[in-house]
Structure formats: structure tokens, C-alpha cells
Amino acid sequence: MIDAHLPVLQIVIPLLTSPLCILVRANRRVMALVIATCWLVFAMSCRLLYLVSQQGAITYQLGGWPAPWGIEYRVDGLSALILLIVSGMGAIVITYAPTSVDREIPVEQQTLFYTLYLLSLTGLLGIVITGDLFNLFVFLEISSLSTYALISLGKHRRALVAAFQYLVMGTIGATFILIGIGLTYQITGGLNMADLASLLTQYTGDHATNRTVLVAFAFLSVGISLKMAVFPLHQWLPNAYTFAPSVVTAFLAATATKVSVYVLLRVTYTIFKPHFAFELMPLDVELMGLALIGILWSSTAAIFQQNLKRLLAFSSIAQIGYIVLGLSLASVGGVTASVLHIFNHALIKGGLFMATGCLALRLPSLDLKHLHGIGRRMPWTATAWAIGGLGLIGVPLTSGFVSKWYLIVSLLGTGTETNEWRLDHLAAVLVIGASLLAAIYVWRFVDVAFFREPTAEVEAATEAPLRMLLPTYFVIGLTLVFGVWPTLPTQLAAQAASAVIGSTH
Amino acid sequence: MTMPLGQFESVLGLYNYWVVIFLMMTGFYVVMARPNLIQKVVGLNIFQISVFLLYLTMGKVRGAATAPILLPGRTEYSNPLPSVLMLTAIVVGVATTSLALALIVRIRETYGTIEDDEIVAKDKQP
Numbered sequence: 001m002i003d004a005h006l007p008v009l010q011i012v013i014p015l016l017t018s019p020l021c022i023l024v025r026a027n028r029r030v031m032a033l034v035i036a037t038c039w040l041v042f043a044m045s046c047r048l049l050y051l052v053s054q055q056g057a058i059t060y061q062l063g064g065w066p067a068p069w070g071i072e073y074r075v076d077g078l079s080a081l082i083l084l085i086v087s088g089m090g091a092i093v094i095t096y097a098p099t100s101v102d103r104e105i106p107v108e109q110q111t112l113f114y115t116l117y118l119l120s121l122t123g124l125l126g127i128v129i130t131g132d133l134f135n136l137f138v139f140l141e142i143s144s145l146s147t148y149a150l151i152s153l154g155k156h157r158r159a160l161v162a163a164f165q166y167l168v169m170g171t172i173g174a175t176f177i178l179i180g181i182g183l184t185y186q187i188t189g190g191l192n193m194a195d196l197a198s199l200l201t202q203y204t205g206d207h208a209t210n211r212t213v214l215v216a217f218a219f220l221s222v223g224i225s226l227k228m229a230v231f232p233l234h235q236w237l238p239n240a241y242t243f244a245p246s247v248v249t250a251f252l253a254a255t256a257t258k259v260s261v262y263v264l265l266r267v268t269y270t271i272f273k274p275h276f277a278f279e280l281m282p283l284d285v286e287l288m289g290l291a292l293i294g295i296l297w298s299s300t301a302a303i304f305q306q307n308l309k310r311l312l313a314f315s316s317i318a319q320i321g322y323i324v325l326g327l328s329l330a331s332v333g334g335v336t337a338s339v340l341h342i343f344n345h346a347l348i349k350g351g352l353f354m355a356t357g358c359l360a361l362r363l364p365s366l367d368l369k370h371l372h373g374i375g376r377r378m379p380w381t382a383t384a385w386a387i388g389g390l391g392l393i394g395v396p397l398t399s400g401f402v403s404k405w406y407l408i409v410s411l412l413g414t415g416t417e418t419n420e421w422r423l424d425h426l427a428a429v430l431v432i433g434a435s436l437l438a439a440i441y442v443w444r445f446v447d448v449a450f451f452r453e454p455t456a457e458v459e460a461a462t463e464a465p466l467r468m469l470l471p472t473y474f475v476i477g478l479t480l481v482f483g484v485w486p487t488l489p490t491q492l493a494a495q496a497a498s499a500v501i502g503s504t505h
Numbered sequence: 506m507t508m509p510l511g512q513f514e515s516v517l518g519l520y521n522y523w524v525v526i527f528l529m530m531t532g533f534y535v536v537m538a539r540p541n542l543i544q545k546v547v548g549l550n551i552f553q554i555s556v557f558l559l560y561l562t563m564g565k566v567r568g569a570a571t572a573p574i575l576l577p578g579r580t581e582y583s584n585p586l587p588s589v590l591m592l593t594a595i596v597v598g599v600a601t602t603s604l605a606l607a608l609i610v611r612i613r614e615t616y617g618t619i620e621d622d623e624i625v626a627k628d629k630q631p
Contacts, residue, residue, distance in 0.1 A: 141597045144534040157615040164608045
């Protein structure tokens with residue numbers, strides 16, 4: 001039965017296709033091969049999600065070695081949904097990619113681009129599917145290393161510096177995670193997540209005084225926060241997103257930081273349990289505080305950016321703040337909102353960066369002052385951007401509204417029984433306030449694109465090719481579809497939240 | 506004056522861990538404080554290597570050797586798992602270093618310098 005081996009095929013197929021790409025060499029054939037592989041991986045993750053919703057969590061033992069000794073792949077409601085998001089966005093972005101790649105990446109490097117893209121996707125999928133903590137570190141490094149190389153492919157020379165900066169920060173983050181894994185192993189002797197969860201119960205109970213466990217948890221949460229670009233640890237992100245090739249930015253913005261959020265969910269909810277992470281350790285207050293400062297600071301910073309990609313990069317840091325805010329509530333509602341926003345933001349930000357890539361195809365610069373009147377020359381692209389921007393603000397009938405709604409409801413819901421003024425209520429107010437900030441930076445593009453006279457270089461621009469517009473509109477269209485009919489993503493997110501919270505009892 | 510044995514143990518018995526912490530902080534400081542990109546990579550390497558040492562240290566098993574060791578009278582052995590994990594981590598470290606060095610070569614080609622502050626200054630020029 002092929003179903004039984006789906007978890008491992010999901011990883012093995014893209015992992016083995018990437019060296020094959022290097023052997024094939026010819027750009028066009030490599031491109032076709034990578035696109036086909038990405039869609040195959042997407043089909044498999046759809047099937048996995050279906051199987052998980054039918055029969056519950058699926059485990060796969062590599063090489064037939066039983067769980068605590070061998071490496072185990074484990075797909076539950078949460079990982080199946082994240083797999084679907086990552087592989088889905090991966091497949092759509094690579095379908096959109098070829099025209100943009102032809103313009104932005106030299107011919108002799110295109111094979112490398114497609115290979116690295118596939119490797120990066122493999123790493124991200126591996127992080128999500130594995131049930132083994134050290135295996136997670138290895139996949140993290142596979143995806144990170146290929147991401148650094150992908151960013152350095154950008155046209156501008158600052159792409160190199162951005163890639164180097166990200167490499168240094170990313171490696172520090174990954175090494176922190178490795179230290180955390182090591183200290184956890186030292187205490188428990190286990191690396192399997194489910195096994196660790198039961199081994200750690202004696203250290204994470206009410207009398208948690210084991211210093212090694214505390215330090216391990218601290219190292220893990222700081223390391224993951226670095227990878228996630230939570231507010232004070234976000235410095236690598238704006239440059240990396242701005243100077244990477246458009247396709248790479250679209251892919252990273254939709255997937256990479258989301259997968260790191262998944263890792264944080266796993267570590268806090270599945271391994272260390274919310275009781276330890278949020279009650280004995282003050283991670284909830286820390287994350288909530290940082291998330292709120294991050295949302296306000298980066299939304300404000302986004303308003304003052306001159307470059308369109310940089311503007312969206314700062315907005316991404318703010319959106320990570322929303323996701324972390326939901327996570328820090330330690331309730332089913334909060335995690336549901338968090339997962340739902342991972343799903344919706346992957347679509348919205350993916351679509352926005354894809355539309356931005358269409359602009360980059362026709363224009364020499366993405367500075368706002370060079371985009372005057374672009375809405376008249378490239379109406380379809382600019383409209384797609386504007387619709388995506390509405391989703392970013394959280395206007396009703398877009399999917400951004402649905403996840404912000406869930407977030408605010410769960411923020412307000414936590415303090416109802418005592419009826420006192422709490423940080424959660426302040427947070428709800430700030431979330432709404434930050435949406436206004438989002439409205440300002442989205443409006444800056446709309447104003448420039450639709451209400452200014454075209455400059456000479458904009459006059460020369462023509463509408464982006466259908467090959468890029470169709471995938472862009474597919475993604476942007478989905479944000480509207482899931483804004484009007486939010487049942488499917490909401491159910492999947494609730495299923496994911498109950499899978500991860502349910503495992504705490 | 507005799508030092509209580511317990512206190513003596515807690516300082517010298519954790520010798521490896523002191524080395525780990527010293528290397529870790531040295532590497533971390535070098536990465537953060539040095540403007541030269543090569544020195545940053547060296548610092549990153551020291552930082553990573555301290556973690557290898559941490560893993561190898563925790564692999565030591567004293568007094569409770571239950572592994573089937575052929576030589577009689579052996580009560581000390583190393584748990585092979587941390588060593589195996591570190592083999593993987595060393596590979597990752599080598600890959601990171603080589604990628605970082607490759608990026609530095611390209612940065613030197615385009616900017617003509619590998620000093621962080623000079624690169625920033627060059628980017629500020631129009």
C-alpha cells in the first residue's frame with residue numbers, strides 16, 4: 001500500500017530529486033522536473049491530511065526500528081495542515097517562478113536555483129513531519145543552508161551581505177536549538193518527541209527545580225524565536241526579504257517563518273507542556289509582550305519604508321507577532337487563531353510578494369517613488385496587490401479578517417470569568433490599532449499606484465505575463481474565497497489545535 | 506586548610522563544562538563584536554565546536570557500565586549516541602563554514618573589502 005509509506009515518500013522524493021537536478025543540468029528540464037515534484041509532494045500532503053482527518057495521527061518508523069530507538073515520522077492534525085501550507089505554496093510559487101527567474105537569475109545559475117528551492121522545501125517539510133528532535137535540527141539546517149544560498153542569488157550586491165548576515169544569525173539560532181536539544185537529552189536520554197514528553201513529566205511538574213531542564217527550555221525558545229524573527233531577534237529578515245530574488249522572497253515569506261512557529265508550538269505544547277512553559281516559566285507574558293511591541297514597532301516601521309519589498313518584510317514581522325500572540329494564550333481558541341493566521345498569512349503574504357515579483361519583472365526599481373501610476377500600466381498586478389493589502393489590514397470578506405477575528409475573540413474570551421482588566425484586553429485593543437497602521441502602509445502603495453501620474457519608466461511598463469498573473473490571482477483569489485467561506489480552514493485549524501493541545505493530557 | 510571534597514568536585518569535576526562555557530562565550534563574543542567577516546566565521550566555528558564538546562562530555566558514563574565490554578574490569582565508557590549526533594553536526598558545521606567562506610569571496614569581489622563597517626559605508630554611498 002502506498003498510503004502506508006506516504007510520510008517518508010513526502011521527504012524522500014524531493015530529497016532524491018535535487019541531486020538528480022544537478023545531473024540533468026539543462027535548465028528547462030530541471031525546471032519541469034522541479035515543478036512536477038513540487039505538485040506531487042503537494043498531492044501527497046493533501047492525501048496525508050485526508051488520512052489524518054479520517055483516522056487520526058499517522059506514525060511511520062524509518063527502517064522499521066520502533067519509536068524511541070529509531071527515527072519516527074509523525075503526522076497529526078497540526079503537522080498535516082502545515083505540510084499542506086508549505087507544499088501548496090511551494091508548488092504555486094514554483095509554477096509562477098520561471099519567467100521571473102529568467103529575468104532575475106543568470107542562466108548558468110538557474111539549475112542551482114531550482115535545486116536549492118527543492119532542497120529548501122524538503123528541509124521545511126522534514127521539520128514538520130519528523131517526530132525526532134535531533135532529526136528536526138538536521139532538517140532545519142538543510143532548509144536554512146539552502147535558503148542562505150537562495151538569498152545570495154539576488155541581483156543586488158547587498159543580497160550577498162544579507163545572506164551572510166542571515167547565515168550568522170541563523171547558525172546562532174540553530175546552535176542554540178542544538179544546545180537545548182543536548183541539555184534535554186542529557187537529562188532524559190531521549191530524542192523522540194512523544195517519548196521526551198513522557199520522560200520530562202517528572203521535571204516539568206509543579207516542583208520544576210532541575211536547572212538543566214530550565215536552561216534547555218530557555219535555549220530552545222530563544223533559538224526558535226531567532227528563526228521565527230520574533231521582534232527583537234528579527235534583524236536578519238528585512239534585508240534577506242528585500243534583496244533575495246522575488247520568487248525566493250515569495251516562497252520564504254509564505255513558508256519559512258511559519259515552520260519555525262510550528263517548531264515553537266511543538267516544543268512548548270507537545271514536549272514541555274503548557275503548564276511548564278506558560279505557568280512555571282513566564283514564556284506567555286514574554287511572548288505576548290514581545291509580540292505586541294513587535295506588531296506596533298514593525299507596522300510603524302513599515303509605514304516609513306521606501307522600498308515595496310522592505311515594506312512587506314516589516315509587515316511580515318508584525319504578522320508573526322499576531323501568530324505568536326495567539327500561541328502565547330495557551331488556549332484552544334488562541335492556538336486555533338494562531339494556526340489559522342499561519343494559513344491565511346501564508347496566502348496573503350505569498351500573494352503580495354508574487355504581485356510584487358510581477359512589478360519587479362517590468363520595472364527597474366521597487367522604490368515607491370518609481371511606482372507612480374503603475375496601476376494604469378499594470379492594472380491587474382496592482383489590483384492583485386491591493387486585494388492582498390486589504391487582507392493584510394483584515395478587511396471583512398478577506399481571510400485576514402477571519403483570523404484576526406478569531407484572535408480578538410480568544411484574547412477577550414480569556415478573562416471573562418473574573419471580569420477584570422487584563423493584558424489580554426489591552427492586546428485586543430492594540431491588535432485593532434495595529435490594523436489601522438497596516439491600512440496606512442497599504443494605502444501608501446494604493447495611493448502611489450492609482451492616484452499619481454505615470455513617470456516615463458512606468459509608461460514603458462506593460463502588464464505582467466499570464467504565466468505569472470494566473471498563479472498570483474489563484475493565491476489572491478483564495479484569500480477572498482476563504483474570507484467569504486472560512487469553514488474549511490477554520491475546521492482544519494481547530495483540528496490542528498485540538499491535536500496539539502489534546503496531546504497535553 | 507582542607508577544602509570540602511564536594512566543593513572541590515563541583516569546580517574541578519565539571520572541568521569540561523567550564524571549557525564548554527568559556528569556548529561558547531568566546532565564540533559568541535567574536536561573532537558579535539568583530540567587524541571582519543572571516544573573524545566572524547572563526548567565532549561561529551568556536552561557538553559550534555563548544556557544543557560538540559558539550560555533547561561528547563555528556564556521553565561519558567562512569568561506574569554504571571552495562572555495555573558488553575570485552576576487557577574485564579572496565580566501568581567507564583562513552584555512550585556512542587552523542588558522538589554519532591555530533592558527526593552529523595560537524596558535517597552541518599563544515600557546510601555552514603564553506604557556504605560562509607564562499608559568500609565572503611563573493612563579497613570581496615563585489616565590495617573590495619571584508620570589513621563589516623566598510624561594507625555598510627559603501628552601501629550608503631549613492
